[in-house]
Amino acid sequence: MSIWRRTMFCGVTAVLLSAFTLATDKPKDGMKVVDSGSFGVFMNGRRVATENFSIQQGPAGSVATSEFKTDQGNASQTSQSSELELSPSGDIRKYEWKELAPGKAQATVIPANEFLTEKIKKTQDDKPEEQPFLLPASTSILDDYFFSQRQILIWRYMATTCKDDKGEIKCPANQKAQFGTLNPQQRSSQSVSLEYTGRDKTKVKGADQELNRFVLKSEGSDWVLWVDNQFKLQRIAIPNENTEVVRD
DSSP states (O other), X not given: OOHHHHHOOOOXXXXXXXXXXXXXXXXXXXXXXXXXXXXXXXXXXXXXXXXXXXXXXXXXXXXXXXXXXXXXXXXXXXXXXXXXXXXXTSOEEEEEXXXXXXXXXXXXXXXXXXXXXXXXXXXXXXXXXXXXXXXXXXXXXXXXXXXXXXXXXXXXXXXXXXXXXXXXXEOOTTEEEXXXXXXXTTTEEEEEEEEEEEEEEEEETTEEEEEEEEEEEETTEEEEEEEOTTSOEEEEEEGGGXXXXXEO
């Protein structure tokens, strides 16, 4: 079932992988903003939601934060926030998800004894439930609604799959890489594949642009993602859900 119906390039350096709070352009002490902005979410051509995000880096690691809100005209308006803390090597230090409306559920993911543990609370006053996952801290977080996390996955792909050729990093076309992922809201894990398919012309805000095209394959769903030459996500197409995500 569509996540919306449930509730409503080539180039990068290894430092981007280690450079990964609610979305703001003002960095924390010792941190530098590497990307920030917003994505509009469209279903059947109509805007239904917005994600505001910020990705900051510093010597001690990185922080990626987001806030997702459905359109105010939606009868069941949804608001959520997330904060992902990564080590300099890109491993998960801590991930927090909070439901701001209509409920107050919370989830936290932390490494514990070499694997990941998720603590879930349906309300702020509930005693947390714990669910262990036999997954390493290098697992990628791909939670519902937070599209900036897909950009971080593309950075990981480029840092691990592409090669440095005299100071220019190049990605081989049509080469797939597998990644272990965790979706904290669904309390589920799966392996996904990401493939760089080359340069591609696509429409963004009604204008043709030549961008770097990626295909993200997971169980039952294929997403097409386009990033610019500054490694920033510009558009996502989710054909089987008639959904498009576009950077504002």
